[in-house]
Amino acid sequence: MIELLRAPGRLLDIGCSLGYFVEAANARGWLASGLEISPFAARKAHEMGLDVRTGVLQNGFYPKSSFDCVTMWDVLEHVPDPTEHMRKVNQVLADDGLVVIGTPNLEHLRFKIKRERWRHLKPSEHVFYFKKLSITRLLNKTGFGIIQPPLLGSRSFPGSTAAVLKYTLGRLAQPNDVMIVFGVKNAVEIPSN
Numbered sequence: 001m002i003e004l005l006r007a008p009g010r011l012l013d014i015g016c017s018l019g020y021f022v023e024a025a026n027a028r029g030w031l032a033s034g035l036e037i038s039p040f041a042a043r044k045a046h047e048m049g050l051d052v053r054t055g056v057l058q059n060g061f062y063p064k065s066s067f068d069c070v071t072m073w074d075v076l077e078h079v080p081d082p083t084e085h086m087r088k089v090n091q092v093l094a095d096d097g098l099v100v101i102g103t104p105n106l107e108h109l110r111f112k113i114k115r116e117r118w119r120h121l122k123p124s125e126h127v128f129y130f131k132k133l134s135i136t137r138l139l140n141k142t143g144f145g146i147i148q149p150p151l152l153g154s155r156s157f158p159g160s161t162a163a164v165l166k167y168t169l170g171r172l173a174q175p176n177d178v179m180i181v182f183g184v185k186n187a188v189e190i191p192s193n
Helices: 020-027 039-047 082-092 109-117 132-141 160-173
Strands: 010-014 031-036 052-054 067-073 093-104 144-147 178-185
Touching: 010 020, 020 031, 031 039, 039 052, 067 082, 082 093, 082 132, 093 132, 132 144, 132 178
Parallel strands: 010 031, 010 067, 031 052, 067 093
Antiparallel strands: 093 178, 144 178
């Protein structure tokens, strides 16, 4: 789905665990790096030959405008200060860079039905939960505009037709209780506090 919006370039996967997404992105032509808080997972990814560092984005590993795309799969709900974190993401992205976030969706029907038995309800791990409106506000105040992969006229590459179909069906039916949000960096400097 990312490639419906961007051709492969420099990518950072924050919270990359053992580096599976980094490996997959590299195989598709991206120049992918990873950042992982677990020393064990980062070491294992590094042993597989992947460019993975141990730490958090606030450690300042990467200079401004280092990446064309930043991904975070099941990460943002764990971050103690999502606003500061997204400001740092903004800094490491090039102008017009793309951020892709996968996070539990507090508006999903599964949450409304299961409530305290919802699989993502983990108070000891998850610091924040998001709805579409709250994540949109977070991205807007940290220098991002929300975008959606196009349903027609998108980039063409092997598998693009299947990606468009999967994305379209997912938008209509919302089978997954993890929302995927795409943001594009606005070409304005966001001051850090």
